[in-house]
Amino acid sequence: MIRRATLLLAGVVIGASATGILISADIPARAASDDTTYHEMSLFGDVFERVRSQYVSPPDEKKMIQDAINGMLNGLDPHSSYMTAEESTEMRDQSKGEFGGLGIEVTMEDDVVKVVAPIDDTPASNAGVLTGDKIIEIDGESVRGMTLNDAVDRMRGEVGEPIDITILRDGVTKPIEMTIVRGIIPVQSVKWRVENDNIGYIRLTTFMNEKLDDSLNEAIEEIKKEVPEDQLKGYILDLRLNPGGFLNQAVAVADTFLDEGEVVSTRGRNAEETRRFNAGPGDLTDGKPLIVLVNGGSASASEIVAGALHDLKRATLVGTRTFGKGSVQTIVPLGEDGSLRLTTALYYTPSGTSIQGTGIEPDIIVEQKLPEDLEGLIRPEGESTLRGHIQGDKETDEGSGSVAYVPRDIEDDLQLKYAIDLMEGTEKNDAYPADPAKAVEKLQAAKKADEAKAEPEKAN
Known part of the structure; x- marks a missing residue:
């Protein structure tokens, strides 16, 4: 059975762990500018004409314009940029296979x-x-x-x-x-196997695949065929080193494990731009215990899934703090001239929390030991370490991210082994198994606080 939540058409972004939410048909007309803006545009035209006519050798005028646009966008944040027509085509091809x-x-x-x-x-x-x-x-x-x-x-x-x-x-x-x-x-986005003959293990390597949810559903069905229902102890969803991708696929993945509830909301410059994405009925894993593995390489769409399953108490998060990319990029086609990738909103987990620059801290922190030859070579990375990143409203000096490393040998994978031990019962922790009933009161309080905060904004 395949379910799909009601979603917007999403755009994929090929930068660092970036998520797009909307392919826009055109760019809205620019609002009336003040005299200063017109002066600056006139200055740009003067400089362009001077370079075009007096540079030591004839410059590539098309490239000059593209570089100017990129300079303008790159000055905004690390995830906004301009893509040529060729780059836009490559992006679409990448998402297809x-x-x-x-x-x-x-x-x-x-x-x-x-x-x-x-x-x-x-x-x-x-x-x-x-x-x-x-x-x-x-x-x-x-x-x-x-x-x-x-x-x-x-x-x-x-x-x-x-x-x-x-x-x-x-x-x-x-x-x-x-x-x-x-x-x-x-773009092999889903890998799966059965651990200990009774635990379904699913790893998602990227969300930059338009058919990710279909592949996930197939993996779950295959696990069910291999392990009898009465022997299946639960599922481990591995999102480590997953840098993100399509927003609609992130919502669909979270929806796979949920019966109801808000998965994520996106909030732009204006209050009327707020959009909420909800899960539909039908948990394909039949409510079996769920553990989600995360680390510093879990970013953007991965954090949407982890944040939703965490806030709704559907899963226990194990690992280390996530990357902390909580911004949304819109892909705006520019016809034959390529496309614009522009940060247009921040996303919020069901509890109304922005993870921009902070990331998500797991319920159970399990540090992954680095091999001796990599000690000191792999260091914590996160959105908060990127120059020019958008400052998160809850960002602190602690920042976001953690070491992003997953051993090739399962025997060395401390985070996975801990998750398996939790399901087998050889490890105990109050955070496992997660209890969805405990999420209701917390989310209701968060929603009231969110609405109360929005009232003064409406009054203004």
Whole structure:
């Protein structure tokens, strides 16, 4: 059985753990500007004309405009940017199945490309690229001066073609040079297996797949076929190192484990822009105990799912603090000129909490030990460490994020082993199993407080 909540058409974003919610048909007309704005626009026109006519060599005027737009958007926050028509097409293709490249989620920081997370079983992951690595050269060319989209475009390419990258890594004194052969990067978003003959384990690697909810439903059905209902102790949903993707798929995933309740709300500049997404009836896991694994690599759409299942007391969260990206990007098509990726809202968990710059702290904190050769090389990363990020209304000096690392060998995976022990009963904790009945009173109080806060805004 496949259920779908009522959702908006969502746009995927290929930046660092970014979530889009809406593909807009056009850009609304600009409101009347004051004299200062007109003066600044006139200044831009004067500078453009001076460069076009007097620069030492004829410049690429189209690229000048694109760079100017990117500069304007990049100055807003790390997740807003402009995409050319080619980049927009690549983004759509990626969301439908596979692409040729290295297999890394990246962002731009201090004029270099920073690795948010390598994707499992891809050329980058197999070559040893780590979360937090900073790519400073691509095929011998410095990335300084490139936009994020430029860098991503250079790293993608024909399958089987090699690419040379140079990275800086904390704790390593010299730059590291790697030659990686591009491969097919499948958007294999769901992996599953049965642990101990009685626990369903499901890992979601990305939300950048339009059919993620279908694949999740198939995984659950396969687990049910393999394990008799009376022997199935529960499910472990692994969202570690999952950088996000489509909002509609995040809502659908949370809805899979819920019978009712608000999954997430998004709030923009104006009160009338608030949107709420609710779960429909029919928990496909039949109310079985649920544990969600998270770490510093769990971002955006992953945090929407974790936040909903946590606030509604449907699941127990195990691991370390999440990345803390609580902003929403809208994809605005610009016809033949590409598309605009613009931060238009913040999202809030069912309790009315914004996780922007703070992340979500698990019910049970289980630190993952790093192997000796990686100690000091992988450090806590989060939205709060990104330069120019939007300041969260509850952000503190503690910030967001944590170490983003998952061992390849299950025997070394302390967080997964703890979750299994909880379900087997060899570990005990008051937070497990989660009790949805306990969420009602807390959520009602949060809703009243939210409504009370909104009243003065309406009065103004």
